[in-house]
Amino acid sequence: xxxxxxxxxxxxxxCIFAVKDAKAQSFERLDVSxxxxxxxxxxxxxLWGDVxxxxxxxxxxxxxxxxxxxxxxxxxxxxxxxxxxxxxxxINYGTVYATDTWNYNKAKNSPSIGTDAVQRxxxxxxxxxxxxxxxxxxxxxxxxxxxxxxxxxxxxxxYLLGGLxxxxxQPYSSYGGSWVKIAPLHLEGDGFPIAGAPPLxxxxxxCVPLGAGYRFxxxxxxxxxxxxxxxxxxxxxxxxVSGKYIDPKYxxxxxxxxxxxxxxxxxxxxxxxxxxxxFPAGTIRGNSSDNDxxxxxxxxxYWKVKPHHIPWWGR
Numbered sequence: 001x002x003x004x005x006x007x008x009x010x011x012x013x014x015c016i017f018a019v020k021d022a023k024a025q026s027f028e029r030l031d032v033s034x035x036x037x038x039x040x041x042x043x044x045x046x047l048w049g050d051v052x053x054x055x056x057x058x059x060x061x062x063x064x065x066x067x068x069x070x071x072x073x074x075x076x077x078x079x080x081x082x083x084x085x086x087x088x089x090x091i092n093y094g095t096v097y098a099t100d101t102w103n104y105n106k107a108k109n110s111p112s113i114g115t116d117a118v119q120r121x122x123x124x125x126x127x128x129x130x131x132x133x134x135x136x137x138x139x140x141x142x143x144x145x146x147x148x149x150x151x152x153x154x155x156x157x158x159y160l161l162g163g164l165x166x167x168x169x170q171p172y173s174s175y176g177g178s179w180v181k182i183a184p185l186h187l188e189g190d191g192f193p194i195a196g197a198p199p200l201x202x203x204x205x206x207c208v209p210l211g212a213g214y215r216f217x218x219x220x221x222x223x224x225x226x227x228x229x230x231x232x233x234x235x236x237x238x239x240x241v242s243g244k245y246i247d248p249k250y251x252x253x254x255x256x257x258x259x260x261x262x263x264x265x266x267x268x269x270x271x272x273x274x275x276x277x278x279f280p281a282g283t284i285r286g287n288s289s290d291n292d293x294x295x296x297x298x299x300x301x302y303w304k305v306k307p308h309h310i311p312w313w314g315r
Contacts, residue, residue, distance in 0.1 A: 030147055031080030031304070039302020041227065042073035045094045048293045049239035050286035051127045052098030053106075054116050062102040070095040072131070072296050083152065084144040088163075092133040096294045098239060099126035122276075123285070124269040127239035128172045128179055131294065133231075135165035135209055155217045165207040165231060171240040175266050182240040185255070185263040188285065189246040190237075192254050198243055198288075207231040213300065221304045230295040238292035247281040 031037075046059070053059045072094020080086045101124070106117035113122075141159045144152040172179040183201055186192060191200030208231065215225025236242040245268055251260035268278045279285070 030083040030144065030152065031086060032083065033081060035080045035304060037078040037080075037223070037302045037304045038075070039078060039223075039300060040073065040075045041090075041092070041296070041298040041300045043071065043227075043296050043298030044069050045072035045096045045294060045296045046070075047096035047098040047127065047129060047239060048295065049098060049127070050236070050241040050292070051100055051125050051239040052120075053102050054120070058102065058106060058117075059098075063105060064102055068097060068099070070097040070128070072096070073298070074133070076137075076302070078139075078302060083147040084141045086139045088135075088137040088139065090135050090137065092135070092296075093131065094296070095128060095130050096238070097126075097128045100124055101126070122270055122274060123279075124272075124274070125239075125241055126174050127241070128174075129238050129294075130170045130172075131167050132169075133165050133167040133207070135163055135207075137161050137163035137209055156214065157217070158214050159212065161209065161211050161213065161227075161229070163209050165209050166204070167207055167231075167233075168204050169235075169238055170203065171238060173240060173266055175262070180262065180266065182266065183237075185259055185266060186251075187240060187263055187267040188243045189250055192246075192250055194246075194250060197246075201237045202235070205233055205235045207233045215300065223300075223302050223304070225300050227298050227300045228295065229298070231293055233291055233293055236286070236288055236291050238294065241286040243285060243288045245279050245281055245283050245285050 048059075053062060059065065072092055074090050074092030074094075076088045076090030078086055078088045100120045103117040103121040107115070107121040110118050112118070139159050139161050141157050143149075143154070143157055146152060171182050173182050174180070183203060189197040191197070209229050210232065211227060211229035213225050213227030215223050215227075217223055248264045248267070251263040251267075255263060265272065270276060271278045
């Protein structure tokens with residue numbers, strides 16, 4: 001899976017860089033005011049939360065990441081305001097994933113059981129979260145600020161992006177070979193009328209997308225490129241882990257018998273995984289001081305539906 005993915009990415013970039021990078025005639029490459037496009041994105045997605053590894057390097061280089069890659073994609077409409085500025089409205093859907101087992105190699109070689117990798121691995125949590133996202137994104141192509149310059153008419157252009165998004169997420173965790181919704185289980189007591197309990201988790205949240213990309217104009221209509229987007233969120237529950245373990249008795253008080261039994265098993269999986277005593281109530285389960293985030297590395301492709309051949313600045 002890993003080798004095939006890397007090979008396909010390399011083939012794509014060979015094709016992209018084979019495109020002739022020359023000055024276009026009559027400014028055909030440039031998006032002028034009022035021109036619009038339809039496009040789509042698709043790529044690998046990543047969860048940055050309490051579950052998984054502590055560092056970015058360990059996240060990608062743990063030996064198991066490329067066997068469990070997840071993806072996100074969507075469609076968008078794009079309106080050019082100026083050759084250097086555009087706005088996109090889009091809808092995306094995908095899944096982000098992380099697991100504490102990615103810490104296995106580092107935990108195995110750790111000098112003590114108190115290291116972060118060992119503690120994460122022994123927690124033995126995992127998370128798969130489905131996300132629906134709508135966003136409004138502003139693009140800036142800095143090399144096209146002066147549309148009449150030679151560099152502005154090159155086919156390859158870097159760009160920056162930022163905007164505002166609104167998303168719905170549904171976190172799952174594995175149990176008995178199946179994925180189980182964890183929001184209804186209130187694993188950390190969210191919404192329970194007990195002292196110190198966190199508020200009920202809201203599955204609808206705002207996010208702030210930030211990123212950068214590089215794309216090529218393939219003729220006056222077609223554009224293709226690669227784009228990185230990171231979404232800052234305002235929740236710490238994308239992976240269902242944030243605060244502390246609670247006393248299991250509260251599940252019996254505030255959940256149905258079936259959900260209470262399931263919550264007791266899923267809140268603390270260390271006993272099931274390692275046949276050891278569970279973490280006591282009040283023990284730290286996650287880091288509530290940092291909100292979760294998610295990101296995508298995507299191929300972007302769009303078609304200019306309404307190109308203009310006479311730019312407004314040349315009239």
